[in-house]
Amino acid sequence: xxxxxxxxxxxxxxxxxxxxxxxxxxxxxxxxxxxxxxxxxxxxxxxxxxxxxxxxxxxxxxxxxxxxxxxxxxxxxxxxxxxxxxxxxxxxxxxxxxxxxxxxxxxxxxxxxxxxxxxxxxxxxxxxxxxxxxxxxxxxxxxxxxxxxxxxxxxxxxxxxxxxxxxxxxxxxxxxxxxxxxxxxxxxxxxxxxxxxxxxxxxxxxxxxxxxxxxxxxxxxxxxxxxxxxxxxxxxxxxxxxxxxxxxxxxxxxxxxxxxxxxxxxxxxxxxxxxxxxxxxxxxxxxxxxxxxxxxxxxxxxxxxxxxxxxxxxxxxxxxxxxxxxxxxxxxxxxxxxxxxxxxxxxxxxxxxxxxxxxxxxxxxxxxxxxxxxxxxxxxxxxxxxxx
Amino acid sequence: xxxxxxxxxxxxxxxxxxxxxxxxxxxxxxxxxxxxxxxxxxxxxxxxxxxxxxxxxxxxxxxxxxxxxxxxxxxxxxxxxxxxxxxxxxxxxxxxxxxxxxxxxxxxxxxxxxxxxxxxxxxxxxxxxxxxxxxxxxxxxxxxxxxxxxxxxxxxxxxxxxxxxxxxxxxxxxxxxxxxxxxxxxxxxxxxxxxxxxxxxxxxxxxxxxxxxxxxxxxxxxxxxxxxxxxxxxxxxxxxxxxxxxxxxxxxxxxxxxxxxxxxxxxxxxxxxxxxxxxxxxxxxxxxxxxxxxxxxxxxxxxxxxxxxxxxxxxxxxxxxxxxxxxxxxxxxxxxxxxxxxxxxxxxxxxxxxxxxxxxxxxxxxxxxxxxxxxxxxxxxxxxxxxx
Numbered sequence: 001x002x003x004x005x006x007x008x009x010x011x012x013x014x015x016x017x018x019x020x021x022x023x024x025x026x027x028x029x030x031x032x033x034x035x036x037x038x039x040x041x042x043x044x045x046x047x048x049x050x051x052x053x054x055x056x057x058x059x060x061x062x063x064x065x066x067x068x069x070x071x072x073x074x075x076x077x078x079x080x081x082x083x084x085x086x087x088x089x090x091x092x093x094x095x096x097x098x099x100x101x102x103x104x105x106x107x108x109x110x111x112x113x114x115x116x117x118x119x120x121x122x123x124x125x126x127x128x129x130x131x132x133x134x135x136x137x138x139x140x141x142x143x144x145x146x147x148x149x150x151x152x153x154x155x156x157x158x159x160x161x162x163x164x165x166x167x168x169x170x171x172x173x174x175x176x177x178x179x180x181x182x183x184x185x186x187x188x189x190x191x192x193x194x195x196x197x198x199x200x201x202x203x204x205x206x207x208x209x210x211x212x213x214x215x216x217x218x219x220x221x222x223x224x225x226x227x228x229x230x231x232x233x234x235x236x237x238x239x240x241x242x243x244x245x246x247x248x249x250x251x252x253x254x255x256x257x258x259x260x261x262x263x264x265x266x267x268x269x270x271x272x273x274x275x276x277x278x279x280x281x282x283x284x285x286x287x288x289x290x291x292x293x294x295x296x297x298x299x300x301x302x303x304x305x306x307x308x309x310x311x312x313x314x315x316x317x318x319x320x321x322x323x324x325x326x327x328x329x330x331x332x333x334x335x336x337x338x339x340x341x342x343x344x345x346x347x348x349x350x351x352x353x354x355x356x357x358x359x360x361x362x363x364x365x366x367x368x369x370x371x372x373x374x375x376x377x378x379x380x381x382x383x384x385x386x387x388x
Numbered sequence: 389x390x391x392x393x394x395x396x397x398x399x400x401x402x403x404x405x406x407x408x409x410x411x412x413x414x415x416x417x418x419x420x421x422x423x424x425x426x427x428x429x430x431x432x433x434x435x436x437x438x439x440x441x442x443x444x445x446x447x448x449x450x451x452x453x454x455x456x457x458x459x460x461x462x463x464x465x466x467x468x469x470x471x472x473x474x475x476x477x478x479x480x481x482x483x484x485x486x487x488x489x490x491x492x493x494x495x496x497x498x499x500x501x502x503x504x505x506x507x508x509x510x511x512x513x514x515x516x517x518x519x520x521x522x523x524x525x526x527x528x529x530x531x532x533x534x535x536x537x538x539x540x541x542x543x544x545x546x547x548x549x550x551x552x553x554x555x556x557x558x559x560x561x562x563x564x565x566x567x568x569x570x571x572x573x574x575x576x577x578x579x580x581x582x583x584x585x586x587x588x589x590x591x592x593x594x595x596x597x598x599x600x601x602x603x604x605x606x607x608x609x610x611x612x613x614x615x616x617x618x619x620x621x622x623x624x625x626x627x628x629x630x631x632x633x634x635x636x637x638x639x640x641x642x643x644x645x646x647x648x649x650x651x652x653x654x655x656x657x658x659x660x661x662x663x664x665x666x667x668x669x670x671x672x673x674x675x676x677x678x679x680x681x682x683x684x685x686x687x688x689x690x691x692x693x694x695x696x697x698x699x700x701x702x703x704x705x706x707x708x709x710x711x712x713x714x715x716x717x718x719x720x721x722x723x724x725x726x727x728x729x730x731x732x733x734x735x736x737x738x739x740x741x742x743x744x745x746x747x748x749x750x751x752x753x754x755x756x757x758x759x760x761x762x763x764x765x766x767x768x769x770x771x772x773x774x775x776x
Contacts, residue, residue, distance in 0.1 A: 011433070017426040017640065023529040025421055032610060033413055038405040041723060045399070045717035047423070075463035078629040078639035110629030110638060119630050132698055132720045216640055217434060222420060223463060238626055241466040250498060251466035251681050252405065254611040256575030321430070328431035335429060 008331040010377045014309060014370030016335055017192060020194075020265055021219040024260045028221055033204035039253050040242070045185070049255045056189065056255075056262035063265050064228055065202040072227040072245045073258050077214030078192040079108040079238075080227040083248065084189045085114045087235035092150045099150040100124040104136050105354040107155050108191055109387035124148070132355050134163030136302030142173040148323050149186040156192040156199065156211075160337055160366055162198065162310025165190075187233060187307050193217045196268045198276045198308050203228050213265070215257065219371070220264030224257035279308035279369050286367065286378045288313045293386060300364055303346055305326025310368040314352065314360035317335040323365055323388055327362045330384045335366045396719040398765045402697060402758030403547055403582065404723055407654055412648045416609055419644035427641050430628070437569040437643045444650035451653050452599070453590040457583030460615040460633045461646050465581040466498040467626075468615040470526040471636065472577045473502045474596045475509050475623035480538045487511040489509040492524050493532055493742040495543050496579055505604065512536070520743050522551035522689030537574040544580040544587065544599075548725055548739040548754055549689035550698025551577075552587065559595025575621060581605045584656045586627075586664045586696050591616050601653070603645065607759070608652030612645035652657040659759075667757050674699045674755065674766045681774060688740050688752055702740065702748035705731035711753055711776055718772045723754045 006387045008385035020028075039053050041164060054068070061068040074080045092099045101118055103111055105127045115125045124316065130136055132177035145152070157164045167190050174188040189210035189264055193202060198217045203211055208291055214225035229235060229248065241250030273343065283306075287299055290313055300312040315323070327334050337349035353361040367381060406418075419440060425433035427441050436485040442456070462468045473489065480487045489506055490500055493515045503513045514532045518524055524542055533540070540562055543553045553580050558607055562576045577598035580589060584606045598621065603612035615634065617623060629638030671694075674689055678701055688700040703711070708724035717724050725737035741749035755769060 009432075013426070013429060013434075017424060017430055019422070020420040021426040022421065025417060029413060029417065032408040032416075033410065034407070036405060037721070038401070038604075041721070042460070042712045043401070043405055043721035044397075045721055046401075046519070075467070076639045079463070080625055082627045083631070108629070109631070113628040113631070114727070115639065120627075176736040214427075222640075222644055239467055239470045241496070241499040243497070250501065251464050252610075256610055260722060315727070324430045333429070333431035333433055 004060045009333075010331060010379065010380050011333045012367040012369060012377070013333050013335050013375065014373075015162070015217070015366065015368035017216050017332070018262075018370060019141060020221060021264055023267070024220055025265045026262050028256040028260045031259055032033065036255075039255060039325055040244070044244045052255050053253055053258050056258040059262040060216055060226060060265055063201060063269050065204045069246060070331040071230055072229055072248050072329065073253065073261070074224040074227050075223050076216065076251055077108075077191065077212050080214070080225045081108070081153075082109040082114050083152065083227055083238050084212065085111070085118060085233065087248070088151045088233075089121065090236035091234040093095055093121070093123065098122065098124055098148055100126065100146050100148040102126045102128065102144045102149060102186070103142060104130055106130050106134065106158055106160075106351045108159055108193070111153060111191055111209055125181040126282050128356060132357065133305070134158060134161050134355055135305055136165050136170065138166055138169040138173045142177060143169050145174070145177050146188060151187050151189055151193065153189040155194075156190045157194040158301070158351060159194050159303060159309050160349060161312045161355075162194070162307035162368075163301040164305045167206045167208060175207060181184035194307060196265060198272060198279075203230070209233060215261050215264060217262050218268045221260035223258040223322070224254065224261050226261060226265075243270065275371065276308045279373070282369055282373060282375060282378055283308055285375065286369075286381065287313070289378065289382045290356055293382060298360075300355065300357065300360060308372060309368070309373075311367040312352075312364060314364045316359060316363060318363040318365075318388075320363050320365055326388060327384055330387065332381060332384050335368070336364065337366065394718040394769075397511040397721075398672075398719060398768050399721045400755040400765065400769065401721045401723050402761075403605070403754065403756035405604050405759060408609060408648075409652055411655070412608055415588050415651050416644040416648045417432060419647055420641070424643075425519045427643060428632070436590065437606045437668055438714070440643050441641055441646050445625070447650040448614060450654055453592050454616055455619065457634065458616055458618060458638050460613050460617055461642065461649070462613040462637055463611050464604065464613040465496075465579070465600055466686065468600035468602070468702060469496070469498040469541075469579055471615055471623065472600065473499070473539065474626050475508060475620075475636070476539045476575060476679045477509065478624035479622040480667060481509070481511065486510065486512055486536055488514065488534050488536040490514045490516065490529060490532045490537060490574070492516045492518050492542055494518050494522065494546055494548075494739045495541070496547055499541060499543070499579055518742060520655050520745065521693070522546060522743055523551050523693055524553050524558065526550060526554055526557040526561045529558050530565060533562070533565050534576060539577055541577040541579065542576050543582075544578045545582040545695050546689070546739060548737055549584050549700045549743075550695035550756075552584070552693045552695065555596065559733050561596060572608045582695060583604045584653060586660060586667075591618070597621060603649055603652060604651050606656045609645040611647035612649050614649060663759065664696045667761070669697055670757055670763060670766055671727040672700055673763065675701070676771065677770045678773065681770060686748075688743065688745065697761075699741075699757070700752060701754045704747060704751060706738060706751040706753075706776075708751050708753055714776060715772055718774050718775065720769060723756070724752065725754065
């Protein structure tokens with residue numbers, strides 16, 4: 001039985017989207033109907049909604065190890081990434097100053113497309129290349145920092161290949177630069193959307209100034225995200241209006257989603273260690289079984305510095321799109337790259353392509369595991385792959 | 389029994405936020421957990437999600453009388469208004485062209501604050517004054533159009549005083565200008581967030597090019613909005629990434645909210661006539677009873693061109709904030725202006741102030757009725773007002 005209650009259906013695309021945790025769904029329901037008021041109003045129901053919002057912010061701040069007013073609620077990871085980049089650009093650009101940004105060539109589309117917009121608006125962007133292991137070298141980041149660099153944004157874990165960057169190490173390099181040059185710039189942002197189920201999101205320990213999370217990647221609410229913004233950072237909003245969220249994100253607060261995010265993050269945090277161990281075992285079993293059965297196949301990205309739930313394999317000469325459709329017919333949901341590139345007309349992966357594995361660009365498959373994944377699902381996967 | 393299931397609790401702030409319709413909540417639940425996939429993926433579950441999204445778009449298009457690909461899903465009314473204004477500004481501004489915008493002094497904060505941003509970015513804005521009746525004169529709009537006007541944005545119904553603008557008449561003036569001057573500019577946008585429960589949202593009949601709706605104002609999902617964008621309009625996105633929503637709104641599509649919006653809008657449409665008649669009677673009864681008991685009080689804005697659910701009264705020398713808190717203690721939820729002005733530190737209403745009723749700015753109360761409002765609630769209101 002797969003997650004959809006039908007026979008012989010195995011879902012291995014949790015990196016694309018997780019279902020909403022049943023407890024989170026209950027919370028959303030509670031604050032959507034019987035306790036629904038606008039937290040900005042003055043009466044009893046509204047004050048209660050405000051209290052729920054405050055409580056959610058506080059609980060999230062505990063998990064992230066930050067202050068509650070450093071938590072900004074957004075509509076999702078894409079918006080959080082946009083607000084970080086565009087917000088800092090608009091805050092620093094002047095006639096005499098061209099803000100410079102540093103990122104990598106394997107970031108999520110919500111970072112890369114926003115960087116294109118920065119260039120359109122007259123900003124400057126450096127895209128750091130990434131070696132075959134899929135992990136950014138902190139030294140490369142340090143070398144790229146210039147006098148006009150306002151933001152370094154490096155993803156915590158890659159959405160396609162699951163490789164984990166040394167955020168702490170990069171954060172240290174950025175702080176070293178700032179200390180040595182008596183400046184508060186550049187800021188350091190990380191897109192942590194793939195991280196909260198398996199990795200620490202302690203912003204102090206990581207040494208980040210901004211951090212993006214997304215409800216849909218952590219069994220949380222849809223259309224809901226968290227942006228951590230450290231005290232003292234000048235951000236211009238990208239959406240203007242009633243001045244909610246410390247004027248950084250206008251629009252009536254989404255109380256059910258805020259409460260749902262808090263619970264989802266707490267659940268993720270409490271399951272992190274155990275689920276990490278369980279899935280790492282399953283992941284390595286999957287990699288081993290696949291590489292044993294397909295001697296020409298290879299793992300994309302580091303095996304050790306890798307999310308416990310990510311298996312991304314290059315099968316030389318395979319047509320990845322054809323394979324995903326074929327596996328689907330046989331009862332298995334997988335992915336050939338990210339599902340977040342709606343505009344792309346081909347099935348190639350720029351992430352894999354940018355690792356120097358040009359021949360793997362169109363022939364890599366991603367299997368991402370989740371809370372419902374069991375060993376028999378991996379066995380089913382290997383059986384179906386053999387049928388291809 | 390009020391909406392919160394407690395005794396002697398009357399909720400009269402539906403203009404600020406409506407509860408989620410129970411049927412809508414069921415739909416949200418369905419597509420959040422057991423049928424949750426990312427519609428941009430390729431497998432069966434994803435194709436089903438894509439189908440749900442397509443179906444939602446089609447059903448909304450039926451109510452709005454437009455094409456399904458003219459429907460853009462957003463995170464709410466504030467975002468829809470921002471995208472319309474900033475999207476057109478960024479699309480038209482060049483070194484040699486300063487885009488000009490026309491709006492009114494009584495728009496929602498998500499319009500007025502975005503206009504401030506337009507001015508900051510070098511654009512030009514004309515704010516049309518509004519007479520005491522609270523209704524914009526279409527001639528004034530026509531007179532304000534200049535060669536560089538790119539957008540006219542006039543709200544359909546005012547969120548504070550409930551007055552209804554002649555959108556059809558304004559649309560005609562805009563089209564007249566365009567025809568006479570052989571130009572496709574300016575476009576005409578209306579913030580229709582307060583409208584869909586009581587007024588026609590037929591975009592062809594109204595003659596609008598862009599129209600904003602918000603789930604929280606129509607018993608729909610939170611963090612969910614609709615922006616109608618007529619074919620052929622050049623909009624730059626304000627959020628960049630995977631290119632969802634015809635590249636106008638990146639971010640993983642919120643399938644549960646899209647389906648919820650479609651149902652909420654269909655329910656609103658089917659109840660519109662009957663509920664309009666019922667609430668108009670209740671509204672006029674409330675106005676009559678209040679003015680009879682408080683001879684010095686006066687209605688803010690037109691009584692005839694007014695939303696069926698809006699009662700906004702000026703009580704000379706009353707401290708509105710004190711009154712709202714006092715009514716709350718006695719079991720009644722009301723509002724002294726909009727609940728959407730989080731940054732304001734005083735309780736004054738710029739809407740009422742801008743109608744030329746300077747002395748009513750701090751002494752007006754808004755009571756907005758909804759699906760659960762009955763005659764005894766109005767009687768309760770009048771009793772409580774007399775106690776003040």
